[in-house]
Amino acid sequence: MDNPWFGRWVPQEHAAYRLFCLPYAGGSAAAYREWHALAPEHIQICPLELPGRGGRFGELPISRLRPLVDGLAGAVGPYLDRPFAIFGHSMGGLLAFELTRTLRRRGLPLPAHLFVSGRGAPDAPSDRPRIHDAPDAQVMEELRTLGGTPQEVLEDDELMELMLPTLRADFSVLENYEYLDGPPLPVPLTVFGGDADALVSPARLHGWRRQSSGGSQLRMLPGGHFFLHTATRTIISEITRALPASRAEAETAA
Numbered sequence: 486m487d488n489p490w491f492g493r494w495v496p497q498e499h500a501a502y503r504l505f506c507l508p509y510a511g512g513s514a515a516a517y518r519e520w521h522a523l524a525p526e527h528i529q530i531c532p533l534e535l536p537g538r539g540g541r542f543g544e545l546p547i548s549r550l551r552p553l554v555d556g557l558a559g560a561v562g563p564y565l566d567r568p569f570a571i572f573g574h575s576m577g578g579l580l581a582f583e584l585t586r587t588l589r590r591r592g593l594p595l596p597a598h599l600f601v602s603g604r605g606a607p608d609a610p611s612d613r614p615r616i617h618d619a620p621d622a623q624v625m626e627e628l629r630t631l632g633g634t635p636q637e638v639l640e641d642d643e644l645m646e647l648m649l650p651t652l653r654a655d656f657s658v659l660e661n662y663e664y665l666d667g668p669p670l671p672v673p674l675t676v677f678g679g680d681a682d683a684l685v686s687p688a689r690l691h692g693w694r695r696q697s698s699g700g701s702q703l704r705m706l707p708g709g710h711f712f713l714h715t716a717t718r719t720i721i722s723e724i725t726r727a728l729p730a731s732r733a734e735a736e737t738a739a
Contacts, residue, residue: 488560489534489536489540489541489544490533490534490535490556490557490560490561491531491532491533491534491560492514492532492534492539492540494531494532496529496564497529499526500526500527500528500529500567501527501528501567501568501728501729501730502527502528502529502567502568502569502570502597502728503528503529503531503564503567503568503569503570504524504528504529504530504531504569504570504571504572504724504728505531505532505533505561505569505570505571505572505581506520506530506531506532506533506571506572506573506577507533507557507571507572507573507574507576507577507578507580507581507584508532508533508535508538508573508574508576508577509574509575509576509577509603509711509713510575510576510652510655510656510658510659511538511628511648511651511652511655512538512574512576512577513534513535513538513539514532514533514534514539514540515532515539516532516574516713516714517530517532518532519717520532520717520721523717523718523721524721524724524725525725525730527728527730528724528725528728531564533557533560533561535547535553536556537650537651537654538651546650546651546654546655547654547658548617548653548654548657548658548661549657549658549661550579550580550583550658550661550662553580553658554580554583554584554587555587557580557584557587558584558587558588558591558593561584562593565588565593565594568597568728569594569596569597570596570597570598570599570600570724570727570728571584571585571596571598571599571600572600572602572724573600573601573602573604574602574603574604574713575602575603575604575710576604576655576658576659577602577604578601578602578603578604579604579607579659579662581599581600581601582599582601582607582670582696583607585599585670585672586667586670589670595670595671595672596672597672597673597728598672598673598674598675598724598727598728599670599672599673599674599675599697600674600675600676600677600724600727601674601675601676601677601693602676602677602678602713602720603677603678603679603682603684603685603710603711603712603713604685605685605686605689605690605692606689606690606691606692606693606695606696607662607664607696608664608666608692608695608696609689609692611659611660613627613659613660613684614627615656615660616656616660617653617654617656617657617660617661618653618657621645621649624649624652624653624656625645627656628652630684631684631710631711668698669695669696669697669698669699670696670697670698670699671697671698671699672697672699673697673699673700673701673727674693674694674696674697674699674700674701674702675701675702675703675704675723675724675727676690676693676701676702676703676704677703677704677705677706677712677720677723678690678703678704678705678706679705679706679707679708679709679710679711679712679716680705680706680707680708681707681708681709681712682708682709682710682712683709683710684710685710687703687705690703691703704723706719706720
């Protein structure tokens with residue numbers, strides 16, 4: 486497939502659903518590498534690779550949400566020919582939400598289910614410091630606070646010098662995001678939160694219910710902000726429960 490957003494991903498005709506997966510700030514499609522083996526056969530895991538990381542490391546990262554979401558919409562457009570769902574963690578959760586809004590605005594098919602993980606409601610003001618243009622030391626401190634970057638990576642000056650432009654671009658996406666009011670999405674919504682996540686409180690998660698007219702539910706899981714990696718099996722189990730096993734059922738539900 487000649488599509489940098491998907492890397493080596495190949496569409497599987499037997500899958501009833503495609504699950505498009507979006508990464509957290511600084512993350513890549515590799516965040517979902519374990520999901521391929523854990524997901525049931527009727528759900529194909531389709532991680533998206535953003536510019537500036539993974540196989541697209543040589544590309545300039547995108548520092549604003551709108552062009553990033555427009556690129557995502559163009560990438561997934563040809564693959565909406567069957568039922569699909571969208572999952573995103575942290576920054577990826579915001580991208581998943583705005584991608585779904587963009588699909589609606591363009592008159593394209595909507596996901597059968599939207600999964601948002603580790604991300605507060607989009608209309609809630611951020612209480613995090615602005616660091617996308619802060620000194621390196623402040624960016625590094627924020628990464629330590631977030632807890633998703635291994636200590637050995639933080640201590641590798643050369644590696645961090647390579648990663649910082651992408652991290653700054655991702656923080657810029659988040660920090661310059663402006664929520665625009667709009668009608669709730671007619672899509673079922675599941676929100677995942679970590680019970681020890683010091684960055685996203687349950688109160689900020691509950692606000693998501695305003696964004697769906699298709700019904701919403703909140704699932705609290707054990708772990709901190711990156712419970713995505715420690716509660717993977719539970720997340721996939723919840724996703725499987727939300728998506729019918731047969732293609733006939735999926736097309737009826739879509």
